[in-house]
Amino acid sequence: MIKQHILKVGRRFSIPQEWTSRSYWRETGLAYLYILPAFAILSVFVFYPFFSAFRLSTFKWTPLTSTFTGWRNYEYIFRDKYFWRALWNTFYYVGINVPVTLFLALLVANLLNKSLRFLAFARTSYFLAYITPVVAVTMVWQWLYNWQYGLLNYFLGWFGVSLINWLGDKRFALPAVIIMSIWRFVGYEAIILLAGLQGIDKMYYEAARIDGASGFQTWRKVTIPLLTPQIFFVFVISLIGSFKVFTEIYVLFNGTPGPLKSAETLVFYIMRQGFFGTQHLGRAAAASVVLFAIIFLFTLFQLQITQKRVHYQ
Amino acid sequence: MTIRRFCVLGLALVCLFGLVAVAQGPVTITFWHAMSSRHQPNLQKLIDDFTTEYPDITVELSYQGGYGELQQKINAAVVGGNPPTIAQVYENWVTPIVEILYPIGPHMTEEEKGDIIDGLVRSNTYNGVLTTVPFNKSIMVLYYRKDLVPIPPANWQEYLDMSKALTVDTDGDGTIDQFGTGFRPAANPEQFLNFLVEAGGSILSDDWSEVTIDNSEGLRAMEYAASLAPYSLITSDYMSSAFQANQVCMFIDTSAGYYYNNQAAEAAGCEMGVARIPMGPVNQKSMIQGTNLAVFDMNQTQAQKDAAVVLARFLLRAESTVFWAQMGGYQPVTKSAYESEEWESWVETHQYQQAMSAQMLDGFSQILHPNYGDIRYVIATAFEEVMLGEASPLEGIKSLALELEYLLE
Structure with a gap:
């Protein structure tokens, strides 16, 4: 019994057969050589800054001296009411922006998947919003949102809605950012979902038709399950992107976080602490670590869901 | 007698430094700036004039982006041990790095130092030494529409009364279409600082140990600002946009914005006037804005530092600062410039400069506190x-006082 166990353990730790082959080591060496350039670039521009941010979050930084302060930067941000407000605003933005954009993108993708007459034109139009530089788009929206002369209030006026001060009223500042973001990303997400839709084998639909499934039943029981890989992909990138929203706010409110900081998100808070004339890089790094932890947890959670809910053909 | 000897010796040393810089042979210095495309040709012209006079000194002008980017790049360069020879800097950028700067003042004559206008000497002096020198300075003034404001308000009460009278709902839909004035509290807290100083108040004590805003002067300034609020367009956007859209009749803004504000007025089909800010209960001071010049000691040869000092002194000359003001929309920074014939004749033909010049000579500067960025932010929040x-x-x-106390801890 003991002997058998020893043999079993010995087998587990014995040198694999392929390790003795020279070709194995040559191929492995070559493989590492191929990934070396990418690894070197990632090390300099991703891994080093990533670990450096962790380190920086425990220091009080000035250009000439850096003093180790332990958790003081974390203590500061957790005591700062504007940090909590920024966190709330970020969740508010993500919570509305991600599902609404995804839902609308699904609708648009389905529409585009029908054989429309001007399909190519429609696809280009939707994608144009995404590929136009965000600063240019935001400046146009700044005019659309102008409370006195903006087109949005003009159209709302047709339905008897009185003038809304989109960019000057704290109640509407963040919704204004969300509306613009939805408009901007619907086309991009729709194109990805459309690719998924067009990749679904026709035989599933034929089988559903033969079984007498209605249009909605087919959509729910065939289309959506087979589209889950694309939906999941869009959901993940949209969630991560939404947590990092900054440029739209910075441009829309001329470098301020909206009236009474009503549109200050976590990345805006990080930028403000670290770079807008304040230079508290330690605090900015601490807030970045918190943001990283949030995104990391969400991604882990999503991966759990993926294993259960995403179906691959 | 001894003092006189020292003065003579000092002058001789200063001249010697200048000569050494020139006598040391060709030297190249880098000048980091944040002057956008509109100002760059003017800056280049000044540098060209300088290199004509000092052919052995080559100045490499290097545009670094906006002020935010410039500050980040200077800090990164300091961390990397390779800053430029000379750069534009705001007052509070200097405080944390003052020990690696090469003070300019000790290499200037007493006459040159005494020529800098009073409001700017203190804001360039660190630990009792004139370390940096003023460069592109602007002053906050009142802009107004001449068709609606025939005579600009002279004091706080007039400003309030006129703002009230000019605030109207022109189309009768229940929404105000035209405001008497306008403010950008989140973006431009200096508008409140003007009121504070005019009321005789201050943010901190001179030694930065105490918060001094929580008193009757501070409250008076805030109450006055609040009294203007119902007649003000409150926005984060530049006032020129609202000016062009006929949404505001007058506002307080930096003189550096003259070009843009005037363009907006022209687009709106009206004439713009410029006046000093309305007189407050104690004085009529407004805030001087803009950057100074700093020479770096770190990683520079003596010849480079000397050359940079020569450049800084050249830019302080009356003809240089007058040219810079005429072409760039900034204000001259020396007394001799204001007294020069060239400037006087310029002001005669450019009426708006009268108010700007008068205001500049009665201005106050940003405090040198290293956390001024935070201080400015909490003021903006409360305002x-x-x-x-x-x-x-x-x-x-x-x-505001509580937040400032917290910052001082």
């Missing part, structure tokens, strides 16, 4: 809360 009716003036001042 905005009061202007948008989220807090009363008293609550605004109290919360």
Whole structure:
């Protein structure tokens, strides 16, 4: 019994057969050589800054001296009411922006998947919003949102809605950012979902038709399950992107976080602490670590869901 | 007698430094700036004039982006041990790095130092030494539409009365279409600082050990700002946009914005006037803005530092600062420039400069506190809360004082 166990353990730790082959080591060496350039670039521009941010979050930084302060930067941000407000605003933005954009993108993708007459034109139009530089788009929206002369209030006026001060009223500042973001990303997400839709084998639909499934039943029981890989992909990138929203706010409110900081998100808070004339890089790094932890947890959670809910053909 | 000897010796040393810089042979210095495309040709012209006079000195002008980017790049360069020879800097950028700067003042003559206008000497002096020198300076003034404001308000009461009278709902839909004035509290807290200083108040004590805003002067300034709020367009956008859209009749803004504000007025089909800011209960001071020049000691040869000092002194000359002001929309920074014939004749033909010049000679500067960025931010927060009716003036001042106390800890 003991002997058998020893043999079993010995087998587990014995040198694999392929390790003795020279070709194995040559191929492995070559493989590492191929990934070396990418690894070197990632090390300099991703891994080093990533670990450096962790380190920086425990220091009080000035250009000439850096003093180790332990958790003081974390203590500061957790005591700062504007940090909590920024966190709330970020969740508010993500919570509305991600599902609404995804839902609308699904609708648009389905529409585009029908054989429309001007399909190519429609696809280009939707994608144009995404590929136009965000600063240019935001400046146009700044005019659309102008409370006195903006087109949005003009159209709302047709339905008897009185003038809304989109960019000057704290109640509407963040919704204004969300509306613009939805408009901007619907086309991009729709194109990805459309690719998924067009990749679904026709035989599933034929089988559903033969079984007498209605249009909605087919959509729910065939289309959506087979589209889950694309939906999941869009959901993940949209969630991560939404947590990092900054440029739209910075441009829309001329470098301020909206009236009474009503549109200050976590990345805006990080930028403000670290770079807008304040230079508290330690605090900015601490807030970045918190943001990283949030995104990391969400991604882990999503991966759990993926294993259960995403179906691959 | 001894003092005289010292003066003579000092002057001789200063001249010697200048000669050494020139006699040391060709030297190249880098000049980091944040002057956008509109100002770059003017800066280049000044540098060309300088290199004509000092052919052995080559100046490499290097545009670094906006002021925010410039500060980040200077800090990164300091960390990397390779800053430029000379750069534009704001007052509070200097405080944390003052020990690696090469003070310019000790290499200037007493006459040159005494020529810098009074409001700017203190804001360039660190630990009792004139370390940096003023460069592109602007001053806050009142802009107004001449068709609606025939005579600009002379004092706080007139400003309030006129703002009230000019605030109207022109189409009768229940929404105000034209405001008497306008403020950008979140973006431009200096508008409140003007009121504070005019009321005789201050943010901190001279040694930065105490918060001094929570008193009757501070409250008076905030109450006055709040009294203007109902007749003000409150926005984060530049006032020139509202000016062009006929939404505001007058506003307080930096003189560097003259070009843009005037363009907006022209687009709106009206004539723009410029006046000093309305007189407050104690004085009529407004805030001087803009950057100074700093020479770096770190990683520079003596010849480079000397050459950079020669450049800084050249840019302080009356003809240089007058040219810079005429072409760039900034204000001259020396007394001799204001007294020069060239400037006087320029002011005669450019009426708006009369108010700007008078205001500049009666201006106050940003404090040198290293955390001025934070201080400015909490002022903006309180000012905005009061202007948008989220807090009363008293609550605004109290919360501002608390935040400032917290910053001083």
